[in-house]
Amino acid sequence: MSEGQENLRTTEVDLGGLVSVLATHLYSTPLVALRELVQNAHDSHTRRRLEDPDGSTGRPELIRVTADPARGSIAIEDTGAGLTEPEIHAYLATVGTGYTRMLREVTGSQELIGAFGLGFLSAFSVAEEVTVTTTSHREPGLGHRYRSRGGQQYTVDPAPARPRPGTLVELLLKPEHRQLADEQALREVLGRYCVLLPVPVHVGADEQPVNGVPVPWRDRPAGDPHAARMAFAAAFGRRFEPLTAFPLEPAADGSTDAVGLLWVQDGGSYGSTDNRDLAVYLRGMLLAEDARDLLPSWAGFIGGVIESNLLTPTASREDLQRDEHYRALRQALTEAVVNGLYETARLHPAAWRRILARHGQELLGAALCDDRLFTLLADDVPVPTSQGDLTAGALRAAGSGAVHVALGSGGGFEEMLYRAMRVPIARGDRYAVLPFLRRYAQLRDCRIVELGSESGNKELFREPEQPLPADQAGWLAAALAEPGERLVPARFEPVGLPLVLVPDREAELKARIEDDQADARIPSAALRLARAFTARTDGTVKARLYLNTDSPAVHDLLRAYREGHTGAATAAGLLRSVKVIMAAAASDGPAAGDLGAALAGIGTAVAALTAPAVPVDPADGLSVDLDRLLGLGESNGPDGTRGENEER
Numbered sequence: 001m002s003e004g005q006e007n008l009r010t011t012e013v014d015l016g017g018l019v020s021v022l023a024t025h026l027y028s029t030p031l032v033a034l035r036e037l038v039q040n041a042h043d044s045h046t047r048r049r050l051e052d053p054d055g056s057t058g059r060p061e062l063i064r065v066t067a068d069p070a071r072g073s074i075a076i077e078d079t080g081a082g083l084t085e086p087e088i089h090a091y092l093a094t095v096g097t098g099y100t101r102m103l104r105e106v107t108g109s110q111e112l113i114g115a116f117g118l119g120f121l122s123a124f125s126v127a128e129e130v131t132v133t134t135t136s137h138r139e140p141g142l143g144h145r146y147r148s149r150g151g152q153q154y155t156v157d158p159a160p161a162r163p164r165p166g167t168l169v170e171l172l173l174k175p176e177h178r179q180l181a182d183e184q185a186l187r188e189v190l191g192r193y194c195v196l197l198p199v200p201v202h203v204g205a206d207e208q209p210v211n212g213v214p215v216p217w218r219d220r221p222a223g224d225p226h227a228a229r230m231a232f233a234a235a236f237g238r239r240f241e242p243l244t245a246f247p248l249e250p251a252a253d254g255s256t257d258a259v260g261l262l263w264v265q266d267g268g269s270y271g272s273t274d275n276r277d278l279a280v281y282l283r284g285m286l287l288a289e290d291a292r293d294l295l296p297s298w299a300g301f302i303g304g305v306i307e308s309n310l311l312t313p314t315a316s317r318e319d320l321q322r323d324e325h326y327r328a329l330r331q332a333l334t335e336a337v338v339n340g341l342y343e344t345a346r347l348h349p350a351a352w353r354r355i356l357a358r359h360g361q362e363l364l365g366a367a368l369c370d371d372r373l374f375t376l377l378a379d380d381v382p383v384p385t386s387q388g389d390l391t392a393g394a395l396r397a398a399g400s401g402a403v404h405v406a407l408g409s410g411g412g413f414e415e416m417l418y419r420a421m422r423v424p425i426a427r428g429d430r431y432a433v434l435p436f437l438r439r440y441a442q443l444r445d446c447r448i449v450e451l452g453s454e455s456g457n458k459e460l461f462r463e464p465e466q467p468l469p470a471d472q473a474g475w476l477a478a479a480l481a482e483p484g485e486r487l488v489p490a491r492f493e494p495v496g497l498p499l500v501l502v503p504d505r506e507a508e509l510k511a512r513i514e515d516d517q518a519d520a521r522i523p524s525a526a527l528r529l530a531r532a533f534t535a536r537t538d539g540t541v542k543a544r545l546y547l548n549t550d551s552p553a554v555h556d557l558l559r560a561y562r563e564g565h566t567g568a569a570t571a572a573g574l575l576r577s578v579k580v581i582m583a584a585a586a587s588d589g590p591a592a593g594d595l596g597a598a599l600a601g602i603g604t605a606v607a608a609l610t611a612p613a614v615p616v617d618p619a620d621g622l623s624v625d626l627d628r629l630l631g632l633g634e635s636n637g638p639d640g641t642r643g644e645n646e647e648r
């Protein structure tokens with residue numbers, strides 16, 4: 001004995017506490033107890049076949065689960081190997097040890113499910129008393145009855161031999177779990193848990209097993225494989241109808257053994273919808289009911305069932321270890337979804353059209369996350385526009401070779417102009433539309449006009465022939481623009497329109513995306529993409545005030561200013577009011593300026609222009625400054641002098 005080993009002590013186990021934790025806290029739902037017991041019954045069938053391949057003691061046939069609502073009990077009956085009395089003590093009643101794992105190690109059988117020697121304990125999470133009556137196929141004339149309340153102590157007594165080898169497990173349910181004693185509920189739960197188990201599982205007196213639907217990737221059913229896939233998907237997918245179904249094949253490089261079926265669900269999806277639904281089976285038993293994280297995050301419309309023997313379950317068998325097989329499976333599933341969508345587009349055009357119509361919005365985002373998907377979808381996926389859903393190609397054709405997209409949330413002056421020209425405009429405020437079209441334009445080498453951005457507006461608002469002198473531009477900016485508005489002299493149609501305020505849509509978009517982030521409504525991948533596009537916007541310029549240098553009204557205004565005309569400020573005040581009123585009419589959001597003040601400004605200007613001439617006292621040469629009187633600001637000309645027409 002080495003130094004210090006004389007102090008070696010054995011750790012004490014508080015069996016009562018351990019049993020209680022395992023029985024009541026290991027699993028997320030009491031239904032798992034049913035799964036564990038059916039799985040034990042199934043393993044027992046496999047054991048019997050392995051130990052008695054010739055069937056000298058008869059053949060295992062089926063598993064039957066019955067409920068007695070009056071008594072509040074459930075019974076699981078199998079025709080498997082049964083247990084001898086020593087086996088009851090050594091395996092059933094010893095926590096952490098099971099015969100099943102040993103048998104798998106010896107035989108290498110991949111059909112055996114049990115591994116931890118824990119599952120039976122889960123019976124005590126739902127039952128106040130558990131009775132196991134069993135006859136081993138090795139001792140067909142003997143019967144034993146195990147009985148326990150709570151799992152910590154148990155008795156085993158002789159019992160009449162069962163008519164055939166096998167085991168009957170009876171659960172007297174705790175009052176809070178009595179509702180489980182309902183055969184219809186059992187059909188639903190077991191239909192999902194057992195769908196891939198080869199041994200038939202019947203509920204109550206049913207002649208049809210709950211796992212009677214042919215498994216398309218196993219049974220290779222005769223006839224149309226697509227029809228068989230659709231039938232399985234329709235039977236399994238509880239919430240949605242399948243629009244199409246395609247297989248998950250084993251990876252060619254052997255990185256994953258997973259096989260199964262994926263389908264596109266009916267039921268509209270939006271950018272932020274996540275209806276991913278993936279059930280994972282291990283050796284035929286449901287392991288993870290909602291393993292959505294194995295599917296790509298953009299595939300919110302995909303459902304599926306897969307099975308793999310390489311995955312490792314956690315001890316509760318409700319989740320999977322995140323090991324290299326898990327990662328390889330994720331990769332394989334992404335490939336399978338993309339391949340499946342390609343196959344659907346090629347072989348099932350009607351289903352493809354329905355998928356595009358149902359999931360168009362989400363596919364726009366998906367296309368951005370996967371290059372192959374982008375190639376598939378670029379010309380097919382509908383984009384929401386001012387003229388309904390159109391493909392990017394149709395949008396481009398109608399825009400004379402350019403794709404027009406509005407950055408704002410609808411309306412707006414620039415959009416109005418294009419609508420008048422009957423050019424459809426994509427709704428850039430919708431999920432993924434803007435980055436999708438930017439990428440499309442890059443890929444197809446076409447022009448993209450982003451209405452509301454500075455570059456997009458250049459298409460509408462042309463440079464003036466000559467720049468405005470700085471003093472005139474400065475005066476106009478002070479007289480017409482509010483803080484956050486930038487005055488931009490430009491030429492545009494119609495010339496009758498002297499000025500127009502165009503909000504900076506990129507700044508709006510940025511603000512909205514930051515809002516969305518707070519709401520966590522957009523999946524993070526899509527949000528990152530959107531933010532990358534708005535990162536260059538600093539948001540300080542909230543709107544551009546385009547001043548039409550072709551407009552006669554602007555010519556007159558500038559002339560009046562240059563000449564020091566007192567009416568210049570009155571006219572500018574009037575235009576400022578017009579600006580605010582037009583902006584309010586064009587926007588569906590809050591008014592860009594103070595609408596009340598703008599309306600009042602019109603009245604003030606009209607009053608100023610129609611006020612009776614005030615007589616001038618030639619003695620002191622003073623005149624009444626109308627503008628000052630009206631509170632519209634200084635009316636000084638560039639040099640601070642008054643114009644010759646000031647008394648008019």
Ligand SMILES: Nc1ncnc2c1ncn2[C@@H]1O[C@H](COP(=O)(O)OP(=O)(O)OP(=O)(O)O)[C@@H](O)[C@H]1O
Nearest residue numbers: 040044091092098099100114115116117118119120
């Ligand atoms: N219905 C049954 N028929 C025959 N043997 C059974 C039955 N149920 C349980 N056993 C025996 O009891 C052992 C312990 O069962 P338990 O469910 O606790 O663990 P397991 O199935 O081996 O592993 P796991 O915890 O992974 O389910 C099994 O290995 C098996 O030998």
